Amino acid sequence: MATTTPWAPKVIRPEDIGTDASGAGLKEHLHSLDLEAMLVEHKALVWRGFGIARAEFDAVVDALLPTRWAYRHGNSPRTKVGDNIYTSTEYPAEHTISMHNELSYAKRYPSRLVFYCEQAAATGGATPVVDGAAWLAALDDEVREAYRGGVRYRQNLHGGHGFGKSWQETFETDDRAEVEQFLAGTGAEWEWRDDDRLRIEQPGPSTVVDPRTGTEVWFNQSDQWHAASLGDETAKALAAIMAEEDMPQSVAFADGSPIPAEYVIQVRDRGLATAVDVDWAQGDLMVIDNVLTGHGRRPFTGQRRVLVAMAG
Incomplete structure (x- = not known):
């Protein structure tokens, strides 16, 4: 063989x-x-x-x-x-x-x-x-199917003082108009909030097909954006002071439904296990x-x- x-x-x-x-x-x-x-x-x-x-x-x-x-x-x-x-x-x-x-x-x-x-x-x-193809293949069928419709990323960026990154750091500018011009072509939804905060929601795929090879690969960062990636104690501490959607970053399925913690942990662990150092x-x-x-x-x-x- x-x-x-x-x-x-x-x-x-x-x-x-x-x-x-x-x-x-x-x-x-x-x-x-x-x-x-x-x-x-x-x-x-x-x-x-x-x-x-x-x-x-x-x-x-x-x-x-x-x-x-x-x-x-x-x-x-x-x-x-x-x-x-x-x-x-x-x-x-x-x-x-x-x-x-x-x-x-x-x-x-x-x-x-x-x-x-x-x-x-x-x-x-x-x-x-x-x-990326091996990473996709390493996932359970149930997980791949659940992600089929894609994901939705959420960001809450402060205006200079707060938890996580500021919108000025994120976009390398302090000009709101420049940020809006950048976001306008991305398909994102955004809203300026009190205290100079910026909230962004961005739809994205779970996989992409590379046009040069026809290969489907895993292509999203749901495990890094999900509260489960913070570890149990950190996630519990944050959940006690803010809703998940108000955290600096969070993620859901494309329809807004929650991604089970065990799915993102599987994605994280099998990606690392399949990798070459x-x-x-x-x-x-x-x-x-x-x-x-x-x-x-x-x-x-x-x-x-x-x-x-x-x-x-």
């Missing part, structure tokens, strides 16, 4: 492509690469052993993403450190970040992400990546197709600094 080789990102080293172990060598290689074809075939590409310095990274990322997106409408805490270059999500080191496709809750999401390791953790800190050394680089693959973060010790850029 034939066996199927488990999926894993394609790893490329200087000796594999006959080039110098340097940022200049990698940049020369990237200019000759059909990146789109490589990503469709492999879904994720990792360049190891090039020892790219932070001063070289901008030139390298220019070769990969000549036009980069700002992290607008993003819900995770990050620091902008360059020309639309950001730190990876700044959650406490002891926590796992579950698998997700970047900005899958937004109408406009990037097709590619670039990750660069400026400083590797002392231990742990891998970036797990998951084949990409361990980091200083100077490593990874590019992923943000539709065909999801990504996350394993816990770590010490200092870890991974930078991210994205583009359509």
Whole structure:
């Protein structure tokens, strides 16, 4: 009986492509690469052993993403450190970040992400990546069917003081008109509330079919937006002071009905179980197709600094 080789990102080293172990060598290689074809075939590409310095990274990322997106409408805490270059999500080191496709809750999401390791953790800190088709296949039929109609994301963004992110941070502006212009083309419903708060509801799919391959992949962030992902004690504490729909972020099925906690826990756990860990050394680089693959973060010790850029 034939066996199927488990999926894993394609790893490329200087000796594999006959080039110098340097940022200049990698940049020369990237200019000759059909990146789109490589990503469709492999879904994720990792360049190891090039020892790219932070001063070289901008030139390298220019070769990969000549036009980069700002992290607008993003819900995770990050620091902008360059020309639309950001730190990876700044959650406490002891926590796992579950698998997700970047900005899958937004109408406009990037097709590619670039990750660069400026400083590797002392231990742990891998970036797990998951084949979205394998993630979908790992779910129970009951869960896949329940999600078939899609989901509805809710955000409550304060105006500068409050729990969670402000709308100014989220949209990188303090101009209400600019926020409204951005949201107008997204299919979202929004409402300005008292105390300069902004409420947004955004419909989204549970899966998408990649037009290049015809592959259906899991594509939503319901497990990260659901109160169950906070853990029992945190969820209970928040429920005691506010309704779920008033939390900084929450999610329901597209028709507004609640998503059972056991469904989102299954989605979270099976995504992580199906993922392949990409361990980091200083100077490593990874590019992923943000539709065909999801990504996350394993816990770590010490200092870890991974930078991210994205583009359509």
